Amino acid sequence: MAPYLGELVDIKGGGTPDRKDARYWGGNVPWATVKDFKSTELVETQETITELGVKNSATNVIPAGTIVVPTRMAVGKAAVTAVDMAINQDLKALIIKDRKSVDQQYLLRFLLTKAQVLEGMSKGATVKGITLDVLRELETPLPPLKEQKRIAAILDKADAIRRKRQQAIQLADQFLRAVFFDMFGDPVTNPKRWETAPLKELTTKIGSGATPRGGKSSYVNEGVSLIRSMNVHDDRFLHDDLAHLTEAQANSLSNVIVELDDVLLNITGASVCRCAMVDNSVLPARVNQHVCIVRPRRELLSADYLAHLIISTSFKRKLLTMAGGAGATREALTKQQLADLEIPVPPNKLQEQFSTINRNIKKTAKHQKMLLKEPLFQALSQKAFARKL
Secondary structure, eight states: OOOOOHHEEEOOOOOOOOOTTTGGEEEEEEEOOOOGGGSSOOOOOOOOOOOOHHHHHOOEEETTOOOOEBBBBTTTTEESSSEEEEEEEEEEEEEESSSOOOHHHHHOOOHHHTHHHHHHHOOSSSSSSSOHHHHHHBOOOOOOHHHHHHHHHHHHHHHHHHHHHHHHHHHHHHHHHHHHHHHHHHTTTTOOOOEEEEHHHHHHEEEEOOOOTTGGGGOSSSEEEEOOOEOOOOOOTOOTOEEOOOOHHTTGGGBOOOOTTTEEEEEEEETTTTTEEEGGGGEEEEEEEEEEEEEOOTTTOOOOHHHHHHHHHHHHHHHHHHHTTTSSSBBBHHHHHHHOOOEEEOHHHHHHHHHHHHHHHHHHHHHHHHHHTHHHHHHHHHHTTTOOO
């Protein structure tokens, strides 16, 4: 039988100095909370406290190189402190009793594989958490130290590859924004002096849809896609919570049929001005009243160019100002406002060049995302701790 975690580590908790006493805050002691868990290493914290704050509270200063886990709000995460730091009451430090029998990196990797198990054991009406007993009674497989180090090294390497893929996706977005700016300049100030025209003259359609009668209760599991604002993010189309309609419901929205490469723009609510090209794999599709189809005349305007123009920093700022204009009770863009937008129109050949670059980069990024979604790392972890590697 595997030993319990409580047999392998001493568990030390934390606390919060009195917020009303300014003498306790802003010192040189890093003070960690769940907000600081951004990776598997706790390097810096959003807040700091003073030595007096440490002395006059329940917090503890945890030495560098210690595993820390949240027991509330972010259950399932784990990280190692890179420097000495204090912790709050939602965190617990796991101090290994015998380093000759337990490898710290192995234990960290094991705890991360138990994220879903620990989340499932969380309790609480509003903020869920686990008790110390749950931590102490967690069965922890413990092969010989040499084997622990081997397993940890394999999982560390796999995780490094996964993080590099994530970074590649982020860099792709930054690269595309830089390429757009270099090729076309700021679309608001138009420093390259491209000819401009109102959006209504450059498009064959500007229009939003509606929600079928019955709202969410009328959606079906399969059928014609209904694109809502939650699916449209800047330069990203999300399939999460994509709704579907029956043929009859879709026919009632026949005036808002989404076509290949349509540009989608959120026109109301908190997500106003988010913009992306449709993912053609969801077609046939319709849009609801919060999403506007902007269909460019292909001989004048590339969809790739238009979508990136809308999400560019300066143009997005302009749209947000329009959406939240004086006297507005709700952020929204009107069809007329969109129709009257002055759009720079670079040479079609230049737009096509950008479209080619955009699609090649997106293809590479999509491949990286698919690799990230594969359960490879999870499967590898499960094999490792079942001693099948």
